[in-house]
Amino acid sequence: MLDWEERKRLAQVANLYYMEDCTQEQIAQKVGVSRSLVSKLLQKARDVGMVEVYIKDEDFRTVQLEYQLEKKYGLEDVVVVSTSELTPEMVKREVGRAGSHYLSKSLKDVKRIGISWGSTLAELVKEYPVEQREGIKIIPLVGGLGTQHVEIHANQLAYELSKRMNSTCSYLYAPAIVETTELRDRLVAMKDIASVLEEGKNVDIALISVGSPYQNSTMRILGYLQDEDLEQLRKAGAVGDIASRFLDGSGNVVNLPLNDKVIGLPLEQLKNIKKVIGVVDGIYKLESLSAALKGNYMDALIIDEQTALALLKDN
Structure with a gap:
């Protein structure tokens, strides 16, 4: 049993x-004992049950998932967002918020940021804090014109993110996918379009997401994909896309005419970018995301917990 004086000392040190966040050295000076004795007193406080150290289950679980995904896919960073009791809309918002925080902390020596398109990246931009980043320029990595869902187009996202950073942006005045390869060739040869595509090759950070052409497909909603296109994609083994370019289950770019009609950064050039951050939510994107990771298109991944768990089980 501890006597009153010893219990009082343990409580004081603990x-x-x-609670006061003092170092052991500071405590030693305040209490008038050696630093080694402070360490022993802290251990004794835990041994007798005066102090209980525990890891918050939710945070510990997501940290474990992050480590396991980093190891499995050779990623620099993974951020897993807890999705307990959240609706799909709330999950998307939380993943976007986590992505915005991660981006904000990753901007040392960054001069150019490339951004793709989609609803998850739109949430990232909405959640991005207003900052002073005058030296940074935002570049759209894929075309996007039209009047439907303008808020998720790469040009709009580049503009909105530049406003939040108090910086500048470029505009890629072209659709994501055009009718023919000949039209694509003519457009990418135009000076204004060619210069933005060149900028896209040289960004320091790229923000991307992945999509599924078969479920909740924004490309289908926008009219870029028709029934005959989906049939071609199935036959070619396409499981998803990054920046409107389609991948098979192994992460290879699918060899089909649709990929040759895209105006944007080719995926082989995406791999040359120093840091590619994938921001993805929704378990329906599991096959698409798995393909993107197998293709080594990302260096960091921001993801919801449910999809992270499914990824670990995926072969």
Whole structure:
């Protein structure tokens, strides 16, 4: 049993360390004992049950998932967002918020940011804090024109993100996918379009997401994909897309005419970018995301917990 004086000393040391955030050296000076004795007193406080150290289950679970995904796919960073009791809309918002925080902390020595398109990246931009980043320029990585869902087009996202950073942006005045390869060739040869595509090759950070052409497909909603296109994609083994370019289950670019009609950064050039951040939510994108990771198109991944768990089980 501890006597009153010893219990009082343990409580004093524990309070200074755990509640007042003092270092062991500072505690030693305040209490008038050696630093080694402070360490022993803190251990004793835990041994007798005066102090209980625990890891918050939710945070510990997501941290474990992050480590396991980093190891499995050779990623630099993974951020897993807890999705307990959240609706799909709330999950998308939370993944976007996590992505915005991660981006904000990754901008040292960054001069150019490339951005693709989609609803998850739109949430990232909405959640991005207003900052002073005058030296940074935002570049759209894929075309996007039209009047439907303008808020998720790469040009609009580049503009909105530049406003939040108090910086500048470029505009890629072209659709994501055109009718023929001949039209694509003519457009990408135009000076204004060619210059933005060149900028896209040289960004320091790229923000991307992945999509499924078969479920909740924004490309289908926008009219880029018709029934005959989906049939071609199925026959070619396409499982998803990055920046409107389609991949098979192994992460290889699918060899079909649709990929040759895209105006945007080719995926082989995406791999040359120093840091590619994938921001993805929704378990229906599992096959698409798995393909993108197998193709080594990302360096960092921001993802919801449910999809992260499914990825770990995926072969």
